[in-house]
Amino acid sequence: MQIAPLEITTYRNLERAKYPFCPGCGHTFVLDHLNAAMVKLQLDARKTVIVTDIGCVGMSDQYFDVNAFHGLHGRAITYATGIKLANPELTVIVLMGDGGLGIGGAHLLSAARRNIGITVLVFNNLNFGMTGGEHSVTTPHGGVTATTRGGNLERPLDVCATVSVNGAAYVYRGTSFDQDLPDRIAEAIQTPGFSLLDIWELCTAYYVPNNKFSKNALLQTMQTLKLPSGVLQQAEHPELSRAYREEYASLRGKPVLPPEPIENKYDSALAATSRIVLAGAAGGKVRSTASSLALGAMYSGLWATQRDDYPTTVMSGYSVSEVILSRDEILYMGIAKPDILAVITPEGLTQVPRQLHAMDETQTVYIVPELADQIETRARKIVFDFERAAAGKKSLAVMTTAAIVRHANLYPLAAFREAISAGQRADIAAENLKAVDASEKIL
Amino acid sequence: MREFMDGAEAIARGAFAAGCNFFAGYPITPATPILLRMLRELPKTGGVGIQGEDEIASLGMCIGAAMVGAKAMTATSGPGVSLYSENIGLAIMGEVPLVVVDVMRLGPATGGATTVSQGDVQFLRWVTSGGFPIIALCPGSIAECYLLTQRAFNLAERFRTPVFIATDKEMMSAQQSVETDAFERIEIIERAQAPAGAEFVPYHVQKLADVPAFAPIGGEHLTRFTGSMHDERGMLTKKTSAVDKTSHHLWQKVEAHRDELEFTRLDGQEGAATLVVSYGITARSTTEAVRIARAAGKRVSRLTIQSLWPVSENALRSALRGISRVIVPELNFGQYRQEVERVALSLDPRPQVIGVNRVDGELITPQEIEEQLGHCSVD
Numbered sequence: 001m002q003i004a005p006l007e008i009t010t011y012r013n014l015e016r017a018k019y020p021f022c023p024g025c026g027h028t029f030v031l032d033h034l035n036a037a038m039v040k041l042q043l044d045a046r047k048t049v050i051v052t053d054i055g056c057v058g059m060s061d062q063y064f065d066v067n068a069f070h071g072l073h074g075r076a077i078t079y080a081t082g083i084k085l086a087n088p089e090l091t092v093i094v095l096m097g098d099g100g101l102g103i104g105g106a107h108l109l110s111a112a113r114r115n116i117g118i119t120v121l122v123f124n125n126l127n128f129g130m131t132g133g134e135h136s137v138t139t140p141h142g143g144v145t146a147t148t149r150g151g152n153l154e155r156p157l158d159v160c161a162t163v164s165v166n167g168a169a170y171v172y173r174g175t176s177f178d179q180d181l182p183d184r185i186a187e188a189i190q191t192p193g194f195s196l197l198d199i200w201e202l203c204t205a206y207y208v209p210n211n212k213f214s215k216n217a218l219l220q221t222m223q224t225l226k227l228p229s230g231v232l233q234q235a236e237h238p239e240l241s242r243a244y245r246e247e248y249a250s251l252r253g254k255p256v257l258p259p260e261p262i263e264n265k266y267d268s269a270l271a272a273t274s275r276i277v278l279a280g281a282a283g284g285k286v287r288s289t290a291s292s293l294a295l296g297a298m299y300s301g302l303w304a305t306q307r308d309d310y311p312t313t314v315m316s317g318y319s320v321s322e323v324i325l326s327r328d329e330i331l332y333m334g335i336a337k338p339d340i341l342a343v344i345t346p347e348g349l350t351q352v353p354r355q356l357h358a359m360d361e362t363q364t365v366y367i368v369p370e371l372a373d374q375i376e377t378r379a380r381k382i383v384f385d386f387e388r389a390a391a392g393k394k395s396l397a398v399m400t401t402a403a404i405v406r407h408a409n410l411y412p413l414a415a416f417r418e419a420i421s422a423g424q425r426a427d428i429a430a431e432n433l434k435a436v437d438a439s440e441k442i443l
Numbered sequence: 444m445r446e447f448m449d450g451a452e453a454i455a456r457g458a459f460a461a462g463c464n465f466f467a468g469y470p471i472t473p474a475t476p477i478l479l480r481m482l483r484e485l486p487k488t489g490g491v492g493i494q495g496e497d498e499i500a501s502l503g504m505c506i507g508a509a510m511v512g513a514k515a516m517t518a519t520s521g522p523g524v525s526l527y528s529e530n531i532g533l534a535i536m537g538e539v540p541l542v543v544v545d546v547m548r549l550g551p552a553t554g555g556a557t558t559v560s561q562g563d564v565q566f567l568r569w570v571t572s573g574g575f576p577i578i579a580l581c582p583g584s585i586a587e588c589y590l591l592t593q594r595a596f597n598l599a600e601r602f603r604t605p606v607f608i609a610t611d612k613e614m615m616s617a618q619q620s621v622e623t624d625a626f627e628r629i630e631i632i633e634r635a636q637a638p639a640g641a642e643f644v645p646y647h648v649q650k651l652a653d654v655p656a657f658a659p660i661g662g663e664h665l666t667r668f669t670g671s672m673h674d675e676r677g678m679l680t681k682k683t684s685a686v687d688k689t690s691h692h693l694w695q696k697v698e699a700h701r702d703e704l705e706f707t708r709l710d711g712q713e714g715a716a717t718l719v720v721s722y723g724i725t726a727r728s729t730t731e732a733v734r735i736a737r738a739a740g741k742r743v744s745r746l747t748i749q750s751l752w753p754v755s756e757n758a759l760r761s762a763l764r765g766i767s768r769v770i771v772p773e774l775n776f777g778q779y780r781q782e783v784e785r786v787a788l789s790l791d792p793r794p795q796v797i798g799v800n801r802v803d804g805e806l807i808t809p810q811e812i813e814e815q816l817g818h819c820s821v822d
Contacts, residue, residue: 046661046665047662062667062678067661067665067666069668070668070670071533071670079507081500081507082508082511083508085507086465086491086507089661106496107503151560170737245690247486248486254487257456257484259623260444260446260622262447291618296710298620304447304617304618307613307618310583312557330620331809332806332809333806334806365566391593
């Protein structure tokens with residue numbers, strides 16, 4: 001014989017039968033409607049979480065026997081999003097006031113755009129109740145509050161229109177007096193995507209006495225502002241937490257950050273540590289060439305480091321890469337005094353005056369011909385001879401670096417070639433290998 | 444096995460070794476490489492990675508996910524930590540296991556986005572309101588990025604509190620050869636779960652220094668999370684005895700376990716009267732400086748700090764014994780030096796504490812440290 005599960009008759013915390021709100025406060029009605037909606041849906045309390053914002057409504061979670069999350073002001077939607085993303089099986093209900101709505105506006109927009117499967121109840125009593133009746137983003141124009149004594153000069157936010165145009169799946173506007181509110185809340189909870197109910201109510205402590213406000217005035221205000229009520233949007237598009245799992249299902253089980261071992265296949269004759277600076281222009285393959293230089297060294301049994309410097313813009317201005325090659329592990333990665341400095345473009349030259357000044361006769365500056373006259377240094381100067389090889393601007397960094405690898409006898413050029421082939425897209429690698437071929441003639 | 448990688452790769456590998464399954468972050472130089480890797484790799488493990496609409500949302504999502512049981516991490520730089528501040532407080536108050544990477548860049552404000560710094564050391568200590576303890580680790584090598592990320596997760600799980608990894612632009616973005624076979628894997632621990640069947644009280648502890656058992660939202664027990672001052676059931680309270688208990692619990696659960704939170708490496712030399720105390724990227728220059736000095740016959744010891752907060756006072760006190768000069772190189776105006784000075788004050792004779800500091804976006808060179816070692820006793 002099967003025993004039917006007991007019907008749940010309330011989700012209220014019976015140890016806290018009485019709400020803490022002011023007499024006549026709309027929160028009391030809305031929370032009872034929420035309870036009725038949950039009873040209607042017979043939610044599994046263990047799979048349900050009420051996420052509360054700050055303000056009077058922030059106390060509400062303590063009056064229910066479901067999971068509770070009480071966070072920071074305006075951020076309830078972010079916690080709810082994390083909860084839903086981590087466990088799509090959960091029913092996530094956010095309770096916030098018009099205060100939290102204002103301070104957390106960016107989160108509301110994003111939640112609607114993402115269509116994250118949470119339900120937001122906005123307890124909209126047109127002002128801040130807990131802190132003393134200050135104006136909020138939904139205070140009507142002209143509304144008298146503690147911070148708008150002469151009447152509010154700002155226009156109220158239409159939260160329903162805002163989330164509707166940004167992708168919300170279910171949107172409703174009504175009041176705490178609506179008798180069908182439990183059904184609407186239940187519909188919202190059952191909506192797979194993002195749902196929001198903008199529920200207008202009376203703040204009997206502040207907004208009512210400050211504005212001689214009443215139920216009729218509340219309804220009148222909604223009409224005066226031409227704000228529609230009822231179910232305003234029902235849309236179907238994929239809910240984020242499930243869409244994410246579907247989108248990436250095919251990646252499951254693929255190796256995570258697998259090792260990329262670099263084999264020692266060549267020998268290097270390098271005896272001392274070599275500190276190399278490539279000074280060129282952004283977009284001129286300086287960084288990728290520096291990577292090949294370092295990788296080729298590793299193929300040749302050396303240790304390498306690479307530091308890149310470039311302006312915050314990526315494709316314009318200078319690009320300077322520092323590469324250190326050594327027989328031992330490299331600790332300090334800076335280069336105050338390079339052993340080799342390649343000045344490839346005018347942009348690069350602007351970045352290395354200090355290095356040029358520091359270098360001495362035991363060190364070498366390699367220079368493109370057009371900048372040869374501008375270099376003042378005690379270091380040995382070697383000017384590339386491009387007469388015999390067409391130096392395409394795009395290939396300048398690769399070509400000059402290949403020439404330096406050979407000229408300074410850093411390691412076998414074959415290792416540099418292999419580094420280019422291994423580390424770059426096939427078509428780009430082919431182009432760069434041609435530049436390596438051309439480099440034979442330029443020194 | 445030799446590989447070529449940056450610290451961001453090692454932190455991501457460490458996070459996966461520790462079982463990280465949730466990451467939310469907002470792009471910011473120089474922390475973005477961690478965001479990119481985590482978002483790319485997490486789906487492979489069944490985890491979730493998401494770019495938040497801002498830093499506040501990113502950390503908020505991590506906190507929500509962590510209370511569902513996820514092992515969550517986020518990464519940012521100083522300006523992002525500023526925006527994390529209030530949620531760090533929430534994670535302390537609500538007892539959330541969480542790993543937060545701060546890739547330090549030169550500040551204040553937007554500062555130098557692509558410029559190395561160690562300017563957030565004291566900022567991380569006092570990152571949020573209330574004055575409660577903070578745990579912060581600081582890797583000095585690629586291998587330590589891997590090791591300390593695992594450790595950060597373990598400490599977060601053990602103490603149910605946010606744990607910082609303080610690193611810097613150079614450590615995150617400079618590529619280096621590393622022997623990855625030497626990467627250390629440690630035993631991974633998980634937060635203590637509330638036993639099935641028994642009554643569950645979310646913030647109940649036997650002793651103030653204990654850590655409450657965890658029940659995930661959506662699990663067998665109904666649970667209650669709150670960032671407000673609360674009693675052991677997670678209910679808001681102003682009752683003096685309950686408030687006092689919660690405050691002391693949050694303090695003691697870290698402070699009473701400081702011995703478990705000291706991670707340092709001492710490279711002591713017999714007869715040395717000079718000690719260099721360093722951490723992070725600066726520890727690498729220190730290692731080289733000490734090598735040069737010793738090769739020249741000077742006697743010098745070296746203490747590398749892996750756990751910035753709480754201050755490793757036992758290790759410092761013990762390393763300072765018999766030392767007359769302490770050199771503290773840092774990429775700031777002397778933020779950790781003042782902690783060393785505080786420890787030195789309790790010693791008799793009191794060693795002299797000397798800073799080597801740079802705030803110009805360049806690394807401290809081994810030579811700059813070595814110059815300060817000039818007066819060392821020589822063999």
